[in-house]
Amino acid sequence: MKDLTQGSITRHILEMAAPMAAGMIIRTLYYLVDLYFVARLGDAALAGVSAAGNVMFIVLGLTQVLGVGTMALISHAVGRKDHSDANLIFNQSLVLSIVCSLLMLLGGYGLASAYMHSIAADADTAAAGITYLKFYLPGLALQFSIVAMSSALRGTGIVTPTMIVSMVTLLLNIILAPILIAGWGTGHAFGVAGAGLASTLAVAVGVVMLAVYFMRLEKYVSFDRALWRPRFATWKRMLGIGLPAGCEFGLMFVSMAVIYWIIRDFGASAQAGFGIGSRVMKAVFLPVVAVAFSVAPIAGQNFGANKPARVRETFRSAALIGSALMLLLTLMCQWRPQWFVSGFSTDPKVIEVGAQFLHIISWNFVASGIFFTCSGMFQALGNTWPAFISTATRLVTFAIPAIWLSRQPSFQIVYVWYLSVATGTLQTIISVILVQQQLRRRMPMPATVADLA
Known part of the structure; x- marks a missing residue:
């Protein structure tokens, strides 16, 4: 356990964000590795896997239900020095992870076909996405166990073990991807099925590694069968x-599904270009997301310890760091956006759509960084409804106009990207206002010198 209620806030943010960013980048490379080899199978396979990968938003939403609650409550318990409550929360999160895994498998296999046929540009794209999901769903189900354990560690201020596990599983995925997708060394290529299977096997190894860590090394929270009822x-x-x-991520899934549905008439190349561009965007966001993720345990422990000035300082420092990083990423995407896309496809149409998406959407990067910081603060304060409200507002202001625009004779794909920038900025403004309201309501004590001690 690491006490985050003492010492420099900025140092805590950087020390936590660095390994978390490394872990997130490693996890994202799962998808980029798959994308690289799947792209060699053609546009239909690439578009299918990209569209199927959007299901990850559902999984992220469900894992957030588990992970955010676990992390927030454990960080509060650590802040007020309540070890028994922290251990109870951890063990109950493990029980919930098993329940969620079973529900994920039932829902995934039952709805995969209907989902892919509703958004795919053609039958080949739908078939590729269904095949990919069939083999990747077990890996998605196992994510709940990983999230339960890693969120507990994050609540106690520990993030390095999760990063190490992510690194090992990435290396395994990199080894398995060409073997299973392209048949390197075996002569038996499984195509998109191999992409899903490689990720599932890698995730399974990650679950085992984290379980071993808790059994042998972790002392503050640990497996306790007496607490599994x-x-x-x-x-x-x-x-x-x-x-x-979790609902917030569910709304993100709906928003992405709306985009795939709107642009399907432009063909598989357009969907593939957007799929690459959106995944690249998620990848470049990771350092800033890591900063935002560090906000939750740091501010959460200080919230539990009743140190309002340190909570507010956490928000300010993270917002400044995140904005600086996002400004740098904006400049990169304005300068040579095609560099981020051309490594995954040689199709000029795919590269054009992906680069155009990054060039326009990057104008919203700084605002997105501030929004991520706000989300971390809502988690720290133990009230995530404001984040859901701001995301719901964005979905309404984006989806309805986007669908209307798509029905106009002069519709172009770029209209969707510009609309996304505008509604994303609005979402950030709403989030900042709601954060300030929550800070005034939940931490009304005036800041004092003692709070910074």
Whole structure:
């Protein structure tokens, strides 16, 4: 356990963000590695895997329900030095992770076909996406166990073990991807099925590694079978914080699905270009997301310790760091956006759509960085409904005009990207206002010198 209620806030942010960013980059490379080899199978395969990968937003949403509640409550318990409550939360999150994994498998296999046929540009694209999901769904289900364990560690201020596990599983995925997708060394290429299987096997190894870490090395929170009987009061506490955060990611899934549905008439190349561009965007966001993720445990422990000035300082420092990083990324995407796309496809149409997407959407990067910081603060304060409200506002202001625009005779894909920039900026403004309201309501004590001690 690391006490984040003492010492420099900026140093805590940087020390936590660095390994978290490394871990996130490693996890994202899962998808980029798959994307690289799948792109060699053709536009239909690339578009299918990209569209199927959008299901990750559902998984992120469901894992957020578990992870955000676990992290927030454990960080609060650590802040007020309540070890027994922290251990109870951890063990109950493991029980919930098993329940969520089973629900994920049932829902995934039951709805995969309907989802892909509803958004795919053609039958080949739909078939590729369905095949990919068939083999990747077990890996997605295992994500819940990883999130339960890694969120508990993050709540206690520990992030390095998760990064190491991510690194090992990435290396395994890199080894397995060409073998299973392209048949290197075996002569048996499984295509898009191999992409899903490679990721699933890598995730399974990650679960085993984290479990071994908890059994042998972790001391503050640990496996305790006596605490595995369902405690519904504890579940209610976790879900009260995590459910709005999960719904927030669910709305992101809907927003992405709307985009795929709107641009499907432009063909598989357009969907493939957007798929590459959006994944690249997620990849370049990772350092800033890591900064935002560090906000939650740092501000959460200080919230539990009743140190309002340190909570506010955490928000200010993270917002400044995130904005600086996002400004740099904006300049890169304005300068040579095609560099980020051309490594995944040689199709001029795919490169054009992907580069155009990054060039326009990058104008919203700084605002996005501030929004991520706001989300971290809502988690730290134990109230994630404001983040859900701002995301719901963006979905309404984006989806309805986007669908209307797509029905106009002069419609172009770029209209969707410009609309996304405008609604993203609006979302950030709403989030900042809501953060300030929450700080005044939940931490009304005036800042004092003692709070910074």
